[in-house]
Amino acid sequence: MLEREITINANLHTYKIRNYVENDAVEIGSFDFMAMLAYQYNGDYQAENIFCAQDEEGHILGAGHLVPDQTWLLLGKADQPADFIYKLNLDISINHNRPGSERVLEDLFISLVSRAKQLRAEHPTKKISISHTIESDDLEEIDFYLSKGFIVRRNHLIMKRDLTEPIPEQSLPKHIKIINWKMKTQEEEEQYLKAEEAADADGLSWSINTLRWTKAGAEWDTFTAFEGEKVIGSVMTWGLGADRSATESIFVLPEWRRKGVAKAVITEALKFLKKQGKTEATLGVFDENAGAISLYKALGYKMLSINIEFGLEI
Secondary structure (H helix, E strand, C coil), X not given: CCEEEECXXXXXXXXXEEECCHHHHHHHHXXXXXHHHHHHHCCCCCHHHEEEEEECCCCEEEEEEEEECHHHHHCCCCCCCCCCEEEEEEEEEECCCCCCHHHHHHHHHHHHHHHHHHHHHCCCCCEEEXXXXXXXXXXXXXXXXHHCCCEEEEEEEEEEEECCCCCCCCCCCCCEEEEECCCCCHHHHHHHHHHHHXXXXXXXXXXXXXXXXXXXXXXXXXXXXEECCEXXXXXXXXXXXXCEEEEEEEEEXXXXXXXXXXXXXXXXXXXXXXXXXXXXXXXXXXXXXXXXHHHHHHCCEEEEEEEEEEEEXX
């Protein structure tokens, strides 16, 4: 376990950087509720990869973590090209309820990068990168990460669908059924993840921990297309407040693309959300995915905002 004490100057209290312990959760929840939930309930977030800045009075001034990206799950698989980049996602939250807490940002960042280099040393022949995504209008945060050597990797386009507008029906062959699939068993969860992996060009999928954590969240549902017992496409939804829900994790198996499956599962999700009283649905798509962007535009999605993914190779 890492722990070190840092003194800024004689006019400021000291604080120490240490690994997360379970008792930190309540105070972290006061300034980053989603991080608190992840630390408590998502097994991908491990204490040795979470760091807290604690002052002399025991208050948490900030917290940060490294969590494996989907690409990290491919480590050990021999079929990846030599230049494939395996990513660790980094995030830091500052407790603005405590005066002067901004001063811990630098040391939390240093501790996280140091930990990332430890993990990187376990895979000396692989290309490893730290990844961090920032809203495009947060220029102060962008400046901080640029000053640390991060570069722009790609843009995440955030799009929205106005659910008060009509939602046209979409047709499918009669032998294809779409169900609100609850994935109640581990076998069904594994079936979903294998289909997600098969649909991705790089063989990426969520971890079982992330799937279960998402399923446990507010207003989670999934609309999945089946040919018999085979999963051929899917979309997930979860709540983002009283009026908005996400429509994410959209995939279709390669042999079923351009046959209306994606349009059909997304339309089922949109109709469901509208019946639930939602007025807006959102999704994220990478800027280079022209086919998906065209599909979402055809379904009535419009641009909402842009998030920028930055990376630092270590």
